Amino acid sequence: xxxxxxxxxxxxxxxxxxxxxxxxxxxxxxxxxxxxxxxxxxxxxxxxxxxxxxxxxxxxxxxxxxxxxxxxxxxxxxxxxxxxxxxxxxxxxxxxxxxxxxxxxxxxxxxxxxxxxxxxxxxxxxxxxxxxxxxxxxxxxxxxxxxxxxxxxxxxxxxxxxxxxxxxx
Amino acid sequence: xxxxxxxxxxxxxxxxxxxxxxxxxxxxxxxxxxxxxxxxxxxxxxxxxxxxxxxxxxxxxxxxxxxxxxxxxxxxxxxxxxxxxxxxxxxxxxxxxxxxxxxxxxxxxxxxxxxxxxxxxxxxxxxxxxxxxxxxxxxxxxxxxxxxxxxxxxxxxxxxxxxxxxxxxxxxxxxxxxxxxxxxxxxxxxxxxxxxxxxxxxx
Numbered sequence: 001x002x003x004x005x006x007x008x009x010x011x012x013x014x015x016x017x018x019x020x021x022x023x024x025x026x027x028x029x030x031x032x033x034x035x036x037x038x039x040x041x042x043x044x045x046x047x048x049x050x051x052x053x054x055x056x057x058x059x060x061x062x063x064x065x066x067x068x069x070x071x072x073x074x075x076x077x078x079x080x081x082x083x084x085x086x087x088x089x090x091x092x093x094x095x096x097x098x099x100x101x102x103x104x105x106x107x108x109x110x111x112x113x114x115x116x117x118x119x120x121x122x123x124x125x126x127x128x129x130x131x132x133x134x135x136x137x138x139x140x141x142x143x144x145x146x147x148x149x150x151x152x153x154x155x156x157x158x159x160x161x162x163x164x165x166x167x168x169x
Numbered sequence: 170x171x172x173x174x175x176x177x178x179x180x181x182x183x184x185x186x187x188x189x190x191x192x193x194x195x196x197x198x199x200x201x202x203x204x205x206x207x208x209x210x211x212x213x214x215x216x217x218x219x220x221x222x223x224x225x226x227x228x229x230x231x232x233x234x235x236x237x238x239x240x241x242x243x244x245x246x247x248x249x250x251x252x253x254x255x256x257x258x259x260x261x262x263x264x265x266x267x268x269x270x271x272x273x274x275x276x277x278x279x280x281x282x283x284x285x286x287x288x289x290x291x292x293x294x295x296x297x298x299x300x301x302x303x304x305x306x307x308x309x310x311x312x313x314x315x316x317x318x319x320x321x322x323x324x325x326x327x328x329x330x331x332x333x334x335x336x337x338x339x340x341x342x343x344x345x346x347x348x349x350x351x352x353x354x355x356x357x358x359x360x361x362x363x364x365x366x367x368x369x370x371x372x
Contacts, residue, residue, distance in 0.1 A: 006172040013176030038264030039228075039244065040172050040181045055214050058228050058244065062216075065260040066225070155233055155241075155355045158204045158348045 008042060012129050019125045020045040027118040029106035030089075034126065035060055036100045051105070060093055060103045081119075083112065094119045099130040171266045171362060180241045182358045183264055187289050188271035189281035190222075190250030193310040196341040197271060198229045198245055201351060204344060209233055223249040226261045235359065243355055250285065259292045267358045268305035269350055271341075272327055274317040283326055304357035306335045308350045313340045 020032050024046050031046030039058035063082065071079045084091040092104040092115050102123055106115050171182045186194040195215070202213045209231055216225035229245040248258040270289065272282040290300060309323050320338065328336060335353050339346025 008172060008174040008176060010176040013174070036172065036264075038183050040183075042172075042174070052212055054211060054230050055228070058214070058230075062225060062260070065263065066257070069256055069260070152235075154348070154352045155235065155359070156201075156205055156209065156231060156348060156351055158344070159206055 006036060006040075006133070008133070012133055013043065015129050016043045016126065017045065019122050019129075023104075023118050023122040027104070027106070027115050028110035029104045029115055031105040032122075033057055033060075033103040034096070034100050035103055037061055037064070037098070042100060046105070048105075056103065060091075060101055064093060064095065064101050081116070092116065092119060094123050096123050096126045097130060099134075100126070102126065171358070173362070178239050180239055180359075180362060181244065182241070182266040182355075182362070183244050183246065184267045184269065184354055184358070185261060185265045186245065186247040186269045186271055187258075187262075187285070188250060189273060189278065189285040190252070192250060192271045192273040192278070192282075192285075193339075193341040194247040194250065194271045195223055195227050197269070197308075197310075197339075197347050197350070198227050198247055200341055200344045200347045201231070201245070202229050204348075205231065222251070223247055224254075225249065225257050241355075241359060243358075245351075252284075255288065255292070258288070259295065262289075262292050262298075263296060265293075265298070265303065267354045268300075268303060269308055269354050270305060270327070271308045271310050272323060274309050274311045274323065274338075275314055276316050276318050279318055279323070279326060282323070286327055300330060301332070304354065304361060306337065306350060306353050306357070308337045308339050308346065310339045310341050310346075312338045312345070313343070 016034055020034065020043060023029070023032055029046065031044065031048045031051065033044040033053060033056065034042040035057035036042055039061035041053055041057040044053050067082060068078050071077065078095070080095045082093040089105060089107050090112070092106065092112070094102045096102055102119055104115055104119060171180065173180050186197055188194050198213065202210060211230045214228040215223065216227070218224050227247040231243045231245065233241050235241045246261050248261045268289070270286060293299060293303065307327055309320060311317065320336070324336065328334060337346045337350045337353065339350065341347055
């Protein structure tokens, strides 16, 4: 079986966005992300400017993956919800089925109970969207050659390396 | 699992640098991070032990404007090479789109290369993946050392599947071959995504 390919369409993206916005309004959390199991950021809402959301997403996916293994060791199929408590900021992670993770960033202006309650509601709605996405056919991306469809020889070019050791100097 | 986001016009691919312990996987990522233009990279994350050995993974995201209006994002991961970290190695492989296998060229490490390659095939199999479907390239690293095996011998050990793959000789500490390897795997992935399945020869 080849690895799955996930395609997100605009319609679903809008729906995810609206669920996350409602969640923020109700839970009074600072920010919220939806991240897929390989760590890819699907959507993020709230005050996220000062966070490296991509790194947060990848680490959240890593945490979920390793916690899943810990769960197995103690005889649980999985831990669906994880809470990381800090002094001022906290993280709450909740699994959206097997597909993705809801990552909530919140502080002491709200409570864990409120975040948990509204997370459960959001996860329920997000699961429905993911179920719909799974039934959609993944199609190869069509790119017209005139729009730059040809792949360049080197996608990433190395900077002029001034640090490179020159034995003559 | 590569994802195409039609809303944000983003293609996202996960590339894993696999290989035995101390073969130079993290060194590859560090060199890329240091030598890629600022606008194409973000912060590199290392989950390492105190002695600087990779514990869970290293992670480096890269971005390029590429196909039409689309941006391509590549997430580069390494796995911990030590034999006893197989559980975490397997976790990092989840959803992988492309692999760079970094082999150590020294004679005495050839056995480790072969074992690591077999371990990778086994871990992929557990996810239902196979090297027949996942694009990968080989990198023979540390070519600057004196006690190295000839390329042909390493090909005999590692590049013996039905479909031969691209091989790059490298010295990751000074950057020789590092960007060639990176560009090769990125091209393989994009070609597969954009045009459907392509063989190595066609790319």
